[in-house]
Amino acid sequence: MPKVRVGLVGYGTIGKRVVEAVNKQPDMQVVGVVKTKPDFFAQILLSKGFELYAASRESFESMSKAGLEVKGVLEELLTKCDVVVDCTPEGTGAKNKPLYERARVKAIFQGGEKRDVAEASFVAEVNYQEALDKTFVRVVSCNTTGLSRTLGRLNAEFEIKKVRATIIRRGADPVETKRGPINALIPNPPHIPSHHGPDVQTVIHDLPIVTSAVIAPTTLMHLHVVNVEFAQKVTKDGVIDALSRSKRIRFVDSSNGFDSTASIIEFARDLGRARGDVPEVVVWRDSLTVMDNELYYMQAVHQESIVVPENVDAIRAVTGLEREAARSISLTNKTLGLE
Ligand code: NAD
Numbered sequence: 001m002p003k004v005r006v007g008l009v010g011y012g013t014i015g016k017r018v019v020e021a022v023n024k025q026p027d028m029q030v031v032g033v034v035k036t037k038p039d040f041f042a043q044i045l046l047s048k049g050f051e052l053y054a055a056s057r058e059s060f061e062s063m064s065k066a067g068l069e070v071k072g073v074l075e076e077l078l079t080k081c082d083v084v085v086d087c088t089p090e091g092t093g094a095k096n097k098p099l100y101e102r103a104r105v106k107a108i109f110q111g112g113e114k115r116d117v118a119e120a121s122f123v124a125e126v127n128y129q130e131a132l133d134k135t136f137v138r139v140v141s142c143n144t145t146g147l148s149r150t151l152g153r154l155n156a157e158f159e160i161k162k163v164r165a166t167i168i169r170r171g172a173d174p175v176e177t178k179r180g181p182i183n184a185l186i187p188n189p190p191h192i193p194s195h196h197g198p199d200v201q202t203v204i205h206d207l208p209i210v211t212s213a214v215i216a217p218t219t220l221m222h223l224h225v226v227n228v229e230f231a232q233k234v235t236k237d238g239v240i241d242a243l244s245r246s247k248r249i250r251f252v253d254s255s256n257g258f259d260s261t262a263s264i265i266e267f268a269r270d271l272g273r274a275r276g277d278v279p280e281v282v283v284w285r286d287s288l289t290v291m292d293n294e295l296y297y298m299q300a301v302h303q304e305s306i307v308v309p310e311n312v313d314a315i316r317a318v319t320g321l322e323r324e325a326a327r328s329i330s331l332t333n334k335t336l337g338l339e
Contacts, residue, residue, distance in 0.1 A: 003029040004319045007081035007105075009055075009074065009096060011035050011045055013173050013304050014110060015087030017277065018311045019050060022085070024335045025312060027321055032077045035059070038066035053077040078103035083319055085311055086110065093117060097136070106134075108314045111141025111199075111307065121202035124313035124332075125246055126152035128325030131317035139310045143167050143222055144199040146281040146301035147211075149248055150226070152204055154295075157242040159231035161293070163209040167196055168216050168223040170303055176219075186215040221261040221278075222301040230293045239288055239295055247333045248309065250280035258284065261300050268302075277305035279338060309336055 006028050008019045015033070023030050032051040035042050036059045046052055051071045054060035063070045071077075078084065078099065083106040086093040090112030097117060100107040109117050118138035120130045126148050131137045140148065151163060169188065172179035189195070196211040243249045252258035258267070269276040279302070287298035312332045315321070322328040333339055 001027070003027055004315060004321050005029050005031045005080060005082045006315060007031050007034070007053075007077045007084040008050075009034040009084055009086045010088035010092070011041055012087060012089070013175070014307060014311075015085075016041070016045070017275070017305055017308045018085050018087055019045075020048075020274070021308045021312050021332075021336055022315065023050075025331070026335070027331075028312075028315060031080045032071060034074050034077060035063070038063040038068055042066075042068050075099065075103070078105050081105050083107065083315055085315065100136075106318045107136050108311055108318065109136065109138045111139060111144060113138055115199070115202050121199075122310060122314050122317070123148040123152065123203045124310050124317075124325060124329050125149060125248060126203050128313060128317055128328065131314055132323060133320050134318050137314050137318050138202075139307050139314055140199055140203060141196075142301050142303040142306045143169070143196050143213075143224070144203065145306050145310060146222070146224060146299060147196065147200050147209075147226070148203045149246065149281045150243060150283065150297075150299060151200065151207060151209070151228070153242050153246055153249065154228060154239070155204055155207060157238075158234055160207065161229045161231050163197075163207060163229075164227045165196070165209065165211045166225045167194065167211060167213040168225070169213055170218050170220060170222050171215050172219055173304060174219045180217075182215070182217040184217065188213055188215045218261065220265050220302075221282075222303055223261060224299045224301065226295075226297050226299065228295045230295070233293055234290055234295060236288055236290050239290065239297075240285070243283060247338050248280050248329075250278075250282050251285045252282055253285050255286065258282075264300055265302070273337070275304070277308070278302035279305045279308050279336065281306060309333065309338065312336075 093109040118136040194213040197209040316328040
């Protein structure tokens with residue numbers, strides 16, 4: 001079977017990770033990567049063997065002038081692709097969409113785009129089938145992916161009456177110096193509910209969830225404090241069983257040294273994971289507390305990498321490369337070392 005030809009638009013925090021993940025898939029081929037600027041990231045992507053394309057004629061000129069080998073502009077890349085993964089900043093994906101429509105190329109957008117940019121919002125373990133054969137799919141944000149993974153598993157096993165979650169958001173990604181320094185806790189948004197709950201409902205449609213969010217001066221990970229009320233009594237072991245069925249949920253114990261988000265990132269770095277990435281949502285087992293029908297837990301989300309496996313699965317779903325969610329997820333997990 002011929003490989004699906006994938007173009008990547010936007011080589012930033014998410015894009016650089018997605019392109020390497022796609023490149024590891026036996027059924028996919030990276031055709032080219034679109035960038036705007038002739039910076040050192042362009043040199044890195046060329047040194048990794050990817051073909052460089054420019055976002056516009058203007059960027060083509062500036063990159064060529066800088067001595068970079070540029071294959072063409074975005075429109076030319078689109079003639080060679082079956083699907084593009086758009087990892088550009090918030091709102092740029094929606095602006096690019098008419099180009100994808102004109103070229104009749106399928107596209108995966110990211111969580112910074114509004115939900116109506118796509119026909120479906122996506123978290124592989126929850127609603128893979130909804131994305132099958134669609135033209136445009138949106139992989140939801142890092143926070144929404146983290147919440148949807150654990151709540152999706154719980155929702156599959158138990159009847160949820162309501163969810164309340166507080167999201168402690170990282171202030172910026174490590175490279176985003178322009179957003180800092182920050183020395184404050186910022187209610188963001190200052191009203192309740194935050195947009196995260198409705199965003200989770202784009203994936204788990206009938207989930208009664210209310211979220212609030214605060215920005216904290218950290219760049220490593222987000223942290224969620226989640227409270228779930230069930231229609232029936234649950235046990236801690238039952239909850240652990242339900243969450244253990246996903247390889248994209250990892251348990252840690254504070255008694256074993258995982259006393260902060262910093263130790264989770266250190267663990268990934270010591271394992272030798274590329275960039276110290278943690279694509280799994282990380283649940284503190286010791287935080288899991290059951291009181292009658294209610295469950296409380298804390299989980300951490302590595303914002304830079306959690307959506308990477310979802311993008312790979314979204315490509316398989318929209319192209320129909322794999323119609324069974326479990327088979328795509330298992331192949332993605334295996335190739336990305338999530339086992
Ligand atoms: P980023 O700013 O790190 O990267 C975006 C890249 O796209 C930059 O290199 C920028 O120069 C480039 N770009 C801008 N306009 C372009 C164009 N027209 N064509 C090609 N490239 C262009 O952003 P990011 O953090 O990778 O976010 C990308 C998307 O992923 C956003 O929708 C964001 O909301 C979402 N997302 C981000 C995170 C995160 O924490 N960083 C997590 C999950 C989802």
